[in-house]
Amino acid sequence: MNSAAFANTGSGFKDPEKLSFERDWIRRAVLASYWIVIILAFPFWWHLTSIERLALPTSQVRSQLQSNIVFPIAIHFDASISQQNPSLNSQVQTLLHDSAINEPGRWRGVDIRLQDRNDEVASSLYTVALGEQTSIAHSRNLRVNRTDAQSATRLSSILSDLIAPPESGTSHSQRVVQYSDHYRLAFTLLNEDATPNRFVATWDVQAALAEFIYPLMSQLSILHNFTVESQVQYHAPLAFEPRRVTLGDTEVSGLTQEDLTVFINSAEWTLASSVSNDPVLHFVLFVPSETHSPMNIIDSEGRPINQSSFLLPQWGSIFILNNELNSSSLHLSYNDLKPVFRNFATQLAALLGVPPVPLGLSMEGSFLSDWQLDALLRHRALQNVQGSQDTLHSIIKLVDQINNMPVGQVVRDDVLDALASLHEAYRTAVTSPALALRWSSKALSMASRAFFNPGMLALLYFPAEHKYAVYTPLFASISVPLVVASIRDFMAWKRGSQDNGRR
């Protein structure tokens, strides 16, 4: 009825195509303006939702991997030696050169030169002079006796042992703690089980420290700072039951090599420190309980070995005290502690990577010679440089691989700082190894700070699927009519142009 009325009066309507807003071009303009708005908004949307990824100095880091720190070393033979054998200089030079080619790992970072005259004042100038016996003297001097001075091979092997100490396989590198400019040294007297007739209540730790540890610390102070602390514990049970071994007519508790690896009972012994992130080196004086005493370390065949201390790699050292203790001596005097702390001092040096004095060489004076300190300085600086290079390279690789990882200004600054410190380390290596070490340590800490920056993990766990889940309810329902309308209009336009063409 209605439709019939509409149809009948149809001629009364205007033709819709003649209406001003029903023109084709207006409709297409409306459609196009929607698309233009979408296209214009796209960059804004992209910018607002993208992750901040600043460009890292990739090429600089890559080029860093090739460069290396080099310490020039000059050795001067005193006139007393070169007069005896004029060709000695060149012979030693060739031998050292050959050794450097054969063992590049050991000689890395060392550029050795032999000098005739003492004219050039380099930072690391070592002097070899004739002496009564072969020994290390103060301030970078080496005395050799007459027989050693004759032989070029002997001289070159002593020199290479001193300047580039051999690393005895992997055990050495695993034992030495990672470089840090600050260590805490924690000395602990552990009573396995304090009973009234067998326990140690106090010890003369300060006197023993002043004797054996502080001199070593002051010598190593160009490498590290130390904080020393000590405590006594009265109940420190072992996590395992040591084996009983009969030895002659006595019975002892034996610790096998496997036992030593699980000796530290970290659940029961309160050794950990909670206030700082500095690495802690533990030195434990262990007093076995009445039932476990005496306690010996045994070898694979069950025989006790003549050693009462052992070193745990990168952790510290343990000394087992088997002294006779009676109820009157609840105090360990300085004299009782002397063997213990002499041992601790050696272990501390070993843990920090101090190279040993080559065999057959005696030493005058202090705990460490300048030769050893210099070699340690060079080694640590080289390690730090390599460590920071590796870390920087890992950052670059990681950022390359994970596209969602944000890289903020802080990370970028840290990376740039690390690179600048590395350059400083290379520059100062020529004049001062100690300064080079400080720069290399700064580079390493900057690089690790950048690597562990918490900001880099922020959006890693915000997957793209979440974004789609948020966007689709809006974008899918809007884009469908837009796309359909565009296609329909495009088809209409095509049909219209074909019609026009036919006409």
Add this chain to the structure above:
Amino acid sequence: MRRASVWIFLAYLCTPSFALYRKEIYKEDLRIQSLRDGQVSTTFSFVTVLEGAGPRNPKALGQRDESQHYALFPLTLGQILREYAITELHLTLNAGKWNYDNWGHPHEAGVGTGAELWAWMGASEVTTVDERWSGLRNALSGLFCASLGSLDSRRTLSPTVAFPLSGSTPTFSPHELRHASLPSENVCTENLTPFLKLLPCKSHAGLATLLNPQKVFDADWHGMGVHVIWKEDTGIELKLSLQTVFNPVRTSAGKRRDWNLQSLFDRSIERSCPVASSSSITVILPEGKDHKITPENPSYMDGLAIYDLSSSSNFTIPSNIAMYWPSEHSFQYRKSLSVPLPPLTPITPLSVKRTIHGTTQTRGVLSVSVTNNSPQEISVGYLEMMPALITMWMHTLKVEINSQIRSDLLSELKYHPPSPQSNDRFSPSMLQAVLTIPPKTTLKISMEVNKAFLKYTEHPPDAMRGWDLPGAVFFPLSQLSHNTSSSYDWERIYTPTLLVDLPTPDFSMPYNVIILSCTLMTLIFGSIFNLLTRKWVVMEIQE
């Protein structure tokens, strides 16, 4: 190397030097008291004194610290104290409500539910007090496995009057107090284990052997405390305390209040701690004569039975200490089937009740009623420390006795409203006043409060549970005038915590909002788009 050390050793052998030792003393004590409701309160206190030691001067924080050498004092705690230059430290972790009316004042005053930490620190330009406070919180939460790290600026206040320095005041710099409490902290075995590790003999010997976590945490009330106090004439005193209130009537089969160490702790002391200079168990004997105590050879002195366990004394370690009531068949407390008994008068002179009520999620009324049980007038300090979840309206504060307004009984009112901080958080508000309560009357304080509307992300995972509010603190007024509190036998009274229900959102809300607003946008867009691009034609319908 070896030769060098021999040389040095020889050199030193001629001039032997012995460093002077700081003397360290360790004492342990256990107090057991039968309470009138049949419960048994036990208080362990382990005191280590570092003689002659002093707190670190905070002005020297930038420099290297002296080495720390301890024999009895725990190194892990010593490190924290020196690292953050703490002069005085009090940490308590408690669970349960201390029933003052029946149990009296506790031996250790800090019985507020949950975690409470307060520290006095010297001011310094090197690191501010707030930086060190935050470091201290994090270090202690690591040491005690407690969530003290969340005691941040939203919980921290400085109520110096109620929490004064207990020891001496160092002269090196002006001192500041930081106090925070977390009533929702749950105390459990993981807090007791590190606590025991601070003791020289751990739980292997001495009184601490008794601390069996299964029994301690089964007690009706249990709490532990760490107190570090510096006293000028003695040194640094570390007091580790552990209080429990057991209920033998509940656990025993015959409903008897008899107790012995074995039944309370399910452990016995096998041996004494060899480094303890004194070690004793003190039993506070109840009034009346019908109880028996075994073994019977302790030294008695005015109502106390003292058993000395230290290794130096000739007294052998008693295998078990027991108290029993031979004439009593089963313990009846306030229970009578025939006649209703009149209520017993509370032991403490003050009893406090505190509630928050109101029907809506946005408003409420906080009311506190304080009863004076003694025949004398009592003046007491009243302290509220409210997190910014609750805003107290001071103009609605009413003080009443028997529905009569008595504003004259409240004086020295101090109020700090919650203040916004740099990190977009609000500090707690603090209300402090002096109440004067006439004898044998009940004083009622009430005020209207507003509950905060929190942001979606500020709610905890169990948002529907509500928020715990810390208890109010009542403190004797002698502390205001800095007299010695000898006339008062109590330090502080904590009221139980409150649970407040804040408006909680529907947590699926963000997605609902996204979906709803997208649908709306699409509808609007679709209709307008259709209107603009629709092609109108007139169809002629042929009939």
